[in-house]
Structures are given as structure tokens and as C-alpha cells.
Amino acid sequence: MSILRVADVHLGFAGVKAIDGVSFEVGPAELLAVIGPNGAGKTSVFNVLSGVYRPQSGQVSFLGEDLLARRPHEIAAMGLARTFQNVELFHNLTVLDNLMLGRHHHFRYGALSALWWLGRARRAELAARAEIEDIIDFLELEAWRRHPVRLLPYGVQKRVELGRALAMEPRLLLLDEPVAGMNLEETEDMARFVLDIRDELGIPIVLVDHDMGLVMDLADRVLVLDFGRPVALGSPAEVQQDPRVIEAYLGGTA
Numbered sequence: 001m002s003i004l005r006v007a008d009v010h011l012g013f014a015g016v017k018a019i020d021g022v023s024f025e026v027g028p029a030e031l032l033a034v035i036g037p038n039g040a041g042k043t044s045v046f047n048v049l050s051g052v053y054r055p056q057s058g059q060v061s062f063l064g065e066d067l068l069a070r071r072p073h074e075i076a077a078m079g080l081a082r083t084f085q086n087v088e089l090f091h092n093l094t095v096l097d098n099l100m101l102g103r104h105h106h107f108r109y110g111a112l113s114a115l116w117w118l119g120r121a122r123r124a125e126l127a128a129r130a131e132i133e134d135i136i137d138f139l140e141l142e143a144w145r146r147h148p149v150r151l152l153p154y155g156v157q158k159r160v161e162l163g164r165a166l167a168m169e170p171r172l173l174l175l176d177e178p179v180a181g182m183n184l185e186e187t188e189d190m191a192r193f194v195l196d197i198r199d200e201l202g203i204p205i206v207l208v209d210h211d212m213g214l215v216m217d218l219a220d221r222v223l224v225l226d227f228g229r230p231v232a233l234g235s236p237a238e239v240q241q242d243p244r245v246i247e248a249y250l251g252g253t254a
């Protein structure tokens with residue numbers, strides 16, 4: 001059974017084919033990496049999945065439901081969470097507050113009960129707190145919990161962003177260049193957390209990154225795009241040996 005199914009998606013902008021017949025599936029607890037040269041269409045694929053772009057043709061279903069009919073906030077509420085290339089957090093708020101904001105769409109109570117801190121509002125808030133504590137523990141953010149995000153090292157900020165996506169209780173995680181701009185130690189930490197999310201939490205992941213080593217180490221399968229077209233889809237070993245990939249992605253130099 002697939003969590004996500006993408007079938008023959010086409011997306012163009014004024015003559016540019018950003019996505020040109022892309023199909024793939026993501027299984028439960030699978031980590032699929034999407035790679036390709038600049039402009040290959042990786043971000044466009046993410047934007048289609050999260051409802052930002054609407055393709056001209058093709059199908060996308062998530063947990064058996066048609067995604068293309070949904071708006072971005074509805075898709076997020078269905079359990080598809082995304083992190084961005086650049087850190088997108090509330091920089092003046094603490095780690096704790098940023099993580100709590102990731103939970104906001106789970107709150108189901110009226111303004112009055114929230115105001116008076118009654119019944120459901122109180123229970124929901126306490127449950128959210130417990131969830132957030134688990135995430136802080138899981139991502140080893142304890143030392144930073146009360147710090148405003150702007151004061152944290154870059155690698156920790158990226159980890160908080162990952163935590164905020166986890167706070168949404170995702171059924172699928174989209175990670176857009178999770179190690180971009182990181183030093184070696186930060187990259188290794190992030191790689192470990194990404195694997196833990198798949199292996200311990202069982203959350204399937206679609207990951208875009210330029211770091212070839214990382215992608216080949218982490219991914220169960222790799223989708224290679226070039227000029228919007230799918231060039232190869234297979235295990236890291238299969239993809240690395242595929243002559244079309246060597247030609248397209250590595251410019252024939254590998």
C-alpha cells in the first residue's frame with residue numbers, strides 16, 4: 001500500500017516544462033530522495049504535493065485521497081508536513097513556542113473556552129504540551145527550549161523546523177534540502193534524526209537535497225529528474241550506476 005501516489009504529472013510555466021511526466025509512489029516508512037541538477041523540477045514537485053502549484057495534468061493521491069483538489073492548509077491538516085530550504089520559523093519566539101505553533105491546527109475549541117481555559121481547551125493544551133516534550137526529547141533540543149530561535153546555531157534552527165513539522169503529527173514528511181548550508185557535524189546530526197524519524201517513528205519521507213553522499217546514504221529509493229523529466233527511479237546503487245543518471249546529473253564525469 002502506498003502513502004503517496006504521483007501519476008504522470010505535468011506542470012509548465014509559459015513554455016518552461018517544470019515537471020514533465022513524473023510518476024512515483026512512497027510506501028509506509030519509506031525514504032524517497034528526489035535529486036537532479038538546478039532547475040530539474042525538484043521544488044516544483046514539492047510545491048505540487050503541498051498544494052502551492054496546481055499541475056496541468058496528472059494525479060496525486062495521499063492516503064487514498066485526491067490531493068489536487070485541496071488547498072495547502074487542507075493538505076497540511078491531512079498530515080503532509082513540509083520543511084523549507086530556508087529556515088521558516090518565528091525568530092523572536094522560543095523553541096517551545098515555535099513547536100507549539102506547529103500543533104495549532106490540532107486545536108478544536110471555540111474562542112470562549114480558550115479564553116477561559118476551560119474543559120476541552122485545557123485538555124488539548126496539556127496533551128499538546130506532552131507531545132511537544134516528546135519532540136524536544138527526540139530531537140535533543142532540551143538545552144535550547146527557552147531560547148529565542150534567532151540566537152540558535154543554524155543547525156539547531158533547522159532541527160527546530162524539523163520539530164515543528166513533527167508537531168503536526170505528519171503522515172508524510174517533505175524535507176527540502178534539510179542539510180543545505182550545514183557543516184559536517186550538523187549534517188551528520190541531521191542525517192541521524194532523519195533516519196530515526198523513519199525507523200523509530202515510522203514516518204515516510206520525501207527528501208530533496210544536493211548532497212549526493214547524504215542522499216545515497218539515507219534513501220531507500222532515489223528519483224532522478226532532469227529538465228522536469230524522470231531519468232531514473234531505483235535503489236541508490238541502481239541509480240548511481242545508471243548511465244542516464246551519470247550523463248544527466250553528473251555531466252558524464254563520474
Ligand SMILES: Nc1ncnc2c1ncn2[C@@H]1O[C@H](COP(=O)(O)OP(=O)(O)OP(=O)(O)O)[C@@H](O)[C@H]1O
Binds near residue numbers: 016018038039
Ligand atoms: N513559479 C514559477 N514561474 C516560472 N517558472 C518556474 C516557477 N517555478 C519553477 N519554475 C521553473 O521550473 C523549472 C524547475 O524549477 P524548480 O525550482 O522546480 O527546480 P529545482 O530542481 O528545485 O532547482 P534548484 O535545485 O535550483 O532548487 C525551472 O526552469 C524554473 O525556472
